[in-house]
Amino acid sequence: xxxxxxxxxxxxxxxxxxxxxxxxxxxxxxxxxxxxxxxxxxxxxxxxxxxxxxxxxxxxxxxxxxxxxxxxxxxxxxxxxxxxxxxxxxxxxxxxxxxxxxxxxxxxxxxxxxxxxxxxxxxxxxxxxxxxxxxxxx
Numbered sequence: 001x002x003x004x005x006x007x008x009x010x011x012x013x014x015x016x017x018x019x020x021x022x023x024x025x026x027x028x029x030x031x032x033x034x035x036x037x038x039x040x041x042x043x044x045x046x047x048x049x050x051x052x053x054x055x056x057x058x059x060x061x062x063x064x065x066x067x068x069x070x071x072x073x074x075x076x077x078x079x080x081x082x083x084x085x086x087x088x089x090x091x092x093x094x095x096x097x098x099x100x101x102x103x104x105x106x107x108x109x110x111x112x113x114x115x116x117x118x119x120x121x122x123x124x125x126x127x128x129x130x131x132x133x134x135x136x137x138x
C-alpha cells in the first residue's frame with residue numbers, strides 16, 4: 001500500500017534548518033501501516049533533506065561547512081543567467097539532496113537516539129514550502 005501526505009512549512013531562508021521528525025512520525029502512525037518506508041521529498045531546487053543531531057552546535061557546524069563549500073557571496077553563473085542571488089542555494093540543494101527515505105517498524109521510525117529528520121531551506125528569502133511524503137508498507 002502507498003499513502004501520500006503533504007507537510008507545509010513556513011521557512012526563513014538562509015540555511016533555516018527545521019526538525020520535522022515528529023511530523024513525519026505522526027504521518028507514519030496515522031497511515032496505519034506497521035512496517036515499510038517513508039520517503040520525504042522537497043519539490044523545489046533550493047531545499048534539502050537530511051538527518052542530524054538537532055542541537056545548536058551540530059547545526060552551527062553544518063551551516064559553517066556549507067558556507068565553506070558553497071559560500072553565499074561566491075561567484076555563481078546562475079546569478080548572471082537569472083539576475084538573482086541564490087546560486088549557492090541551488091548548489092547546496094544539489095549536494096544535500098531533495099529527498100530522504102527512512103524505514104519504520106511497528107509504526108515507529110527507526111531513527112537513532114540522537115538522529116532527527118531535518119528540512120534545510122537554502123533560499124535567500126522566506127518561503128512557504130510543501131514537502132511530499134510517500135509512506136509505503138504493510
